[in-house]
Structures are given as C-alpha cells and as structure tokens.
Amino acid sequence: MGRQAAGEALADDLERGLDGIRGRATQLSRRPRVFFEEWDDPLISGICWVDELIEIAGGAPMFPELRNAPLAKDRIVRPETVRAADPEVIIASWCGKAMKKRTIVDRPGWSDITAVRNDHIYEIKSTYILQPGPASLTEGVARVHDCIARSVGLYR
Numbered sequence: 001m002g003r004q005a006a007g008e009a010l011a012d013d014l015e016r017g018l019d020g021i022r023g024r025a026t027q028l029s030r031r032p033r034v035f036f037e038e039w040d041d042p043l044i045s046g047i048c049w050v051d052e053l054i055e056i057a058g059g060a061p062m063f064p065e066l067r068n069a070p071l072a073k074d075r076i077v078r079p080e081t082v083r084a085a086d087p088e089v090i091i092a093s094w095c096g097k098a099m100k101k102r103t104i105v106d107r108p109g110w111s112d113i114t115a116v117r118n119d120h121i122y123e124i125k126s127t128y129i130l131q132p133g134p135a136s137l138t139e140g141v142a143r144v145h146d147c148i149a150r151s152v153g154l155y156r
C-alpha cells in the first residue's frame with residue numbers, strides 16, 4: 001500500500017503505550033487474580049489477547065490454560081470453578097449487551113468471592129477489549145489497568 005512508514009510509526013506508538021501500562025503495573029502493590037467474563041450464561045473466559053492485556057495491566061489471569069482456545073465454546077468455565085478460584089477482580093465484557101452486576105452478585109455461592117465481597121466488579125465495553133486491534137491495545141488495556149489498580153488500592 002506504500003504506507004510502510006506510517007504503519008511502523010503506528011506500531012511504535014502502540015508499543016510505547018503498552019510499555020507505559022507495563023511500567024505503571026510494576027508500581028502496583030501486587031498482581032491480583034482477575035476473572036475476565038466474556039459472556040454470562042454460559043460463563044466464558046477471555047480470549048488469548050485479553051489474558052495478555054490483563055498481564056500487561058498488572059493482573060494474573062484466572063484460567064491461562066484456556067487462553068489459546070479460539071472458540072468461545074472451548075473457554076466455558078463452570079460457576080463453581082470460578083468460585084473456587086476466588087478472583088479478586090471480575091471484569092465483564094458481555095459482547096453485545098450491557099453487564100448487569102446483579103447477575104454476577106446473585107450467582108449461588110458467589111457472595112464468598114473476594115471480588116464480589118469487595119465490590120471489584122467492572123465492565124469494559126466489548127468494543128474496547130474484545131476486538132483485536134488498536135482499541136484493545138490503547139483504551140482496552142488502559143481500562144483493564146484502571147480496574148486492577150482500583151482493586152489493589154492503586155500504587156505503592
């Protein structure tokens with residue numbers, strides 16, 4: 001297309017942005033356990049780039065063994081499994097519909113989950129995080145970092 005310089009400049013800008021988030025993440029007091037909920041029924045964990053963004057943003061993804069499953073049906077987790085893993089942060093991005101915190105809070109047994117007890121349940125619109133591309137590498141990762149930072153009391 002004859003736009004190599006512009007493409008390289010964009011890639012450099014995106015990498016600098018990610019490096020900035022990585023740097024801020026090193027200032028967090030700890031890396032909390034994060035469950036990213038891509039869908040509510042059945043529960044579907046995040047796709048590979050979402051787990052990568054959680055790590056860049058300072059969190060520890062709950063189900064890294066599922067991250068490389070490209071199909072949502074292969075990333076289904078049972079509510080009991082999430083409850084047992086006890087996430088400290090829940091980030092929901094229900095593709096195509098608004099997250100309802102009450103749906104999460106009212107799941108049987110979930111009142112014992114640290115994220116629920118401490119009200120660390122957040123929504124990130126799917127346009128910012130579930131579509132591969134610049135939005136997830138800019139606004140999406142920044143929002144993930146903000147959720148994580150709030151959950152640990154911001155910075156050291």
